[in-house]
Amino acid sequence: MIRLTLSEIAERLSGSLHLSETDATGETIVDGPVETDSREIVPGGVFVAKRGDDTDGHLFVGAAVDRGAALAIVEHPVKDAIAQIVVSDAVIALGEFAQFVVERVRSAGDLTVIGITGSNGKTTTKNMLERILSEEAETVAPVRSFNNAVGAPTTMLRITESTRYLIVEMGASGIGHIARLVELAKPDIGVVLKVGLAHAGGFGGIESTLAAKTEMVADLDTDSIAVLNADDARVASMADKTRASVLTFGENESAMIRATDIVGTRTGTTFIAHAPDEEPVKVRLRVLGEHHVSNALAALTVASTLGVPLARAAAALETLERAERWRMEVLGGKDDVTIINDAYNASPDSMAAAIKTLAQISEPSKRTIAVLGAMSELGEYSGDEHDRIGLQLVRLNISRLVVVGPEARRMHISAINEGSWDGESVYFGDMDAAYDYLAAEIIPGDTVLVKSSNSAQLRFLGDRLGELFSW
Incomplete structure (x- = not known):
């Protein structure tokens, strides 16, 4: 400080x-x-x-x-x-303290503040952008997922007079939360990644979620920049709701920074990044999952705005080994068993993306096992969304489904009711029983995804499996 x-x-x-x-x-x-x-x-x-x-x-x-x-x-x-x-009020005072420090550093130095929000991908994008910008100048970014009324100000208070870039992750569980963080940090660049059903129960529906995420760009100044996902229609619509200049990213041909030739494997994802007035660059992400390409594009767009050449930014991205602890974290290795521990957070979109990745990266002759827990904070959408995931697992031909915890049992029932399986889906009420089953069930060559919301705590089950199959 x-x-x-x-x-x-x-x-x-x-x-x-x-x-x-x-x-x-x-x-x-x-x-x-x-x-x-x-x-x-x-x-x-x-x-x-x-x-x-x-x-x-x-x-x-x-x-x-x-x-x-x-x-x-x-x-x-x-x-x-x-x-x-x-x-x-100590929490309000914490925010005012952070606002004071940011204002003081901004007035005396050359500070650029970047705010990041979205239903999914905030922490991964933050880590990617931090990796790029820390190669350029002193950069402060959140530890883990510090993105609420306490975590975001705590991050802001870590800056010093020599800090060049401040990255603020902005989460919300209701209307007005992001607006408050924007008021405190006053981002020079506001990034919106995706509008989905994460925390939909708290927001009251997708339209309320859209309104909350729009707060990131609604109050940006005219000399600020809004960085929007061109592949998400709801995010793209925010261009009409901001006074800031708008830049876009995505696979859409209209995007300023876009990706082509995306290939996902067990060792990561590659794609070709395109930017105006620069040669296309092949990007090699060590982070699993094609859905992280969008996060990488967001980071590359911000970096480009700040004058970082595409090739240099891409080279920095390639050094990032994992998105974050318990986020598509690759464990195991013994007997060619791969454990993917992605159980820190789960929304319908991130759950579907992780299952798609599981199906894509496994060799055709090898088995895939999805170990899934509940997706929390979905409110009235919870039942239908758990049903949808159960159906997706069958349709993507995932070899085994292991459902853990009573809040997730509906996925197990939906998979069985799809009629395509005969015993491939099993249910356990607790993690210990699931672990005992998996320790005996997993065979050489298996790829295992462990995914749930943080509250279900399956990340600890993923760690135990990773240790069991570590070298």
């Missing part, structure tokens, strides 16, 4: 500054990382004591002090010996 005095922070947050015995004035400077988890505090850091669903951050101010925190942002004074700024 940039260097700020206690008084500067308190004034911006409209908070009441309470000094400790070692801080006689408000001119003490803090510049350590800002955290909401006391376990992440390092000496000189700032602890934000937010209230959670299960606990209260104020209970951990003492732990933050023990780890060397220099400042606590709290909603009521605490007895621990530390400088404190008392605010009415």
